[in-house]
Amino acid sequence: MILTLFAGRGNHPLAHAVAARLGITPGRCVLEYFPDGEIHTEIQQEIQGHDVYLIQPTGPPAADHLLQLLLLADACLRAGAGRLTGVIPYFGYARQDRRTHGGEPVGARLMADLLSSRLQRIVTVDLHNPAIEGFFTIPLEHLSAVPLLAEALRAERAADQVIVAPDLGAAKLARQYGEYLNLPVAYVDKVRHSGHEVSVRSVIGEIEGRSPILVDDMISTGGTIISATEALLEKGCRPQIIVAASHTLLAGSVGPRLSGLPVRKILSTDSVPPPCGLVPMKIVSLDQMLAATIIRLHGED
Ligand code: R5P
DSSP: OOEEEEEOSSOHHHHHHHHHHHTOOOOOEEEEEOTTSOEEEEEOSOOTTOEEEEEOOOOSSHHHHHHHHHHHHHHHHHTTOSEEEEEESSOTTTTOSSOSSTTOOOHHHHHHHHHHTTOSEEEEEOOSSGGGGGGOSSOEEEEOOHHHHHHHHHTTOOTTEEEEESSGGGHHHHHHHHHHHTOOEEEEEEEEOSSSOEEEEEEESOOTTOEEEEEEEEESSSHHHHHHHHHHHHTTOOSOEEEEEEEEOOOSSOHHHHHTSOEEEEEEESSSOOOOSSSOEEEEOOHHHHHHHHHHHHHOO
């Protein structure tokens, strides 16, 4: 089977970097908007029997990027793709993996159903909750950017550091970073009041006089990181804070609040196009890991 890759609009630079690592150029397709806002897509090359990979994170605007991916997938199926894999470096709606109130949907399950209806396999990176894999009726390759980020953190290593989980949901992740870097771990007990508002109940662990490395699967508005940073400073940590997160959206308007804090650097991947300007960022590209996965899957005929 011939390997062909198409890029949605979710992250062109990453898709092109992956294609370059594979020694190919992204396939020719149109992806544009009709005047009424509907998406129009068209595959403009032969893909009959090809092993097709669609690279598209479903980050903001999540609904648009998801629909682009579904329409591209439908177009590829109808054009005779032999096998169709969605490479979704950031999987949006993953935080809606359960209902906290009776009137809510399970958004992550719905997204999985929609994607399973058109794709034959998914490749994704650091799902908010690994159990989401169970929502899919198709095979899912769940990759982790933690080793890449932990390696990048080694360059920032200092004797007085402590890994901090900014909420209890990130505890396991923090222990993983702690083991990679041989650092102690502390935990922030966060309470979420709404999509924008979080507060901190307590900090568990030794952080006084230490430089925190806050680790999380994602930064969305930045509210979690900001609240954790404020709580750690109040408890006497050193104003030398580093943040590592697999996905950094920085959606919303937290900019001024975040840049007013002693966050030295945010380390993240390019699963979504990196935000610029707020805090110094160090981006670790997923291109090599995704290309290696595509090569491995392509070999499994
Ligand atoms: C929550 O469970 C996640 O792991 C992140 O902590 C959270 O989604 C980050 O969101 P925000 O940046 O909006 O606080």
